[in-house]
Amino acid sequence: MKTFRIAIAGFGGVGRATASLLLSRRARYCEIYDADVRLVAVCGSRSGVKSAYGLEKEQLSTLEDGLSGPAFIEESGADILIEAGPSDFRTGGPGLAYLRSSLSAGHDTIVISKGALVHRGRELRALAKGSGAILKLSGAAAAALPTIDLVEHNLKGCEVLEVEGILNATTNYLLEAMTTRGIGFEHALREAQLGGFAEADPRNDTEGWDTACKLLILANFGLGADLTMNDLTVEGIQSVSAERIEAWRGQGLVPKLVGRISRGNGAIRAEVGIRTYPLADPFANVRGRDKAIRIVTEAMGKTLAIGSGMEPLATAAAALKDLEHILAARMA
Ligand SMILES: NC(=O)c1ccc[n+]([C@@H]2O[C@H](COP(=O)([O-])OP(=O)(O)OC[C@H]3O[C@@H](n4cnc5c(N)ncnc54)[C@H](OP(=O)(O)O)[C@@H]3O)[C@@H](O)[C@H]2O)c1
Structure with missing residues (x-):
């Protein structure tokens, strides 16, 4: 069985729904993909929590101040990032730094916020291509409605x-x-x-x-x-x-x-x-x-x-659909 370590940057309505749905689907990932999927880090703008063994539901309500940012995610040992921070298409928003860091390191990356994809799409595609990382973005492209x-x-x-x-x-x-x-x-x-x-x-x-x-x-x-x-x-x-x-x-x-x-x-x-x-x-x-x-x-x-999905659950499900595509590709 292969281990996949997931981090979530941006822990508001969508980030939390994604974490909770991911934990509830761990047995499914095991059964279908032979994958041990662990949530190793989550963070908001100022606080976060990490565990190399995988966070359990109860730990998601005990975020510590000062644990945030691309370096915190990198230190968590995550090999897949789910980015769910605020969207700002004029600047790329805080997501841009997380995406640059994750894709440059060759980590498969799932994007839910739109800002960085709109503002720096070409650069992010090039980073993914250069490092061999898979970049998925269903959550940013109308989420529950399949488009991409x-x-x-x-x-x-x-x-x-x-x-x-x-x-x-x-x-x-x-x-x-x-x-x-x-x-x-x-x-x-x-x-x-x-x-x-x-x-x-x-x-x-x-x-x-x-x-x-x-x-x-x-x-x-x-x-x-x-x-x-x-x-x-x-x-x-x-x-x-x-x-x-x-x-x-x-x-x-x-x-x-x-x-x-x-x-x-x-x-x-x-x-x-x-x-x-x-x-x-x-x-x-x-x-x-x-x-x-x-x-x-x-x-x-x-x-x-x-x-017609209900938010934020439908958006979380769209991001985890992307995760399953990644698991299937990496286990092939
Ligand atoms: N709501 C939906 O159904 C939906 C559907 C499709 C796409 N989206 C997209 O999903 C994203 C998240 O939506 P949401 O409803 O969850 O928003 P939200 O509740 O406002 O949550 C945003 C989260 O991002 C965090 N954040 C801000 N700056 C950060 C930074 N520098 N590093 C790490 N985290 C940071 C915030 O941290 P603090 O808690 O510390 O402020 C907060 O936890 C948005 O881009 C939105 O456009 C949402």
Whole structure:
């Protein structure tokens, strides 16, 4: 049996859910992959805990001050990193230093935050290639909704001609509330914030940046593009008026905030904006906080997936799906 030592950097809602799901699946890893998977370190911004023998559930509530940072993770002896810190696509966020350290050392790496992948994707790909580390990022590319995996596994070998995705749950929820109940953007947003479905500062979602990050990650890591945020046209939903919604309703159209990737003249283009769909289109029926993706390939035609996992468990499960791909590859 081979031992795999896992560290988690970023120990908020998603990091904790990932740790707890990983511990509950240890017997599965043993049985299916003949792998002894140990969680050897976790850390937040200022504190952490490690054990070479593997942390148990009770130890995850006793983080010690001062144990954090890429050096702490390296010292833990981890050979796989799961990075779940805050996302900042303008700077790469704290995740960038962890990812550089892990990939340079040749450690397989699972990324959940989007910031570093958007800001320094090319560099991180090169680091992984240079060191032979496997870099997986389902959690950063719409998590419970399969996106990269659809392209890499289910549509393997096909040429992707077009991708359309409803990739942000908050904007889908808001647009649906505006469309079905005739309320304005501000009203829908206040309700969503009170219900915990929208952030206190919702601009990352409502202005389309979260969708743009996921789209850019899919384009660059899934389709081999080399786009930066400056290459994308990004429109949000913040200026959609009740009058516009009413006009669409009158025409039997449902608005969605959609990220779209297309190929033309050998180049890949990506844009985020409102698109409208007739009621018979499956995209018109993606409800509430669900997400969806439609991929058109030259050989397999249209493939559609709709995801509706509960967060943060679904994101943790997406990261651990990546872990199983790594276990399978390393045990082959
Ligand atoms: N929530 C979801 O369902 C979801 C879905 C898909 C992707 N994501 C992505 O997953 C990531 C985590 O989300 P979350 O909801 O768990 O956020 P969160 O609850 O705010 O947790 C963020 C964690 O990162 C830690 N952190 C900050 N700076 C750090 C540093 N320098 N080193 C180590 N840890 C650091 C924080 O530490 P302290 O506790 O010490 O502040 C906190 O534990 C985000 O990038 C998010 O975009 C989330």
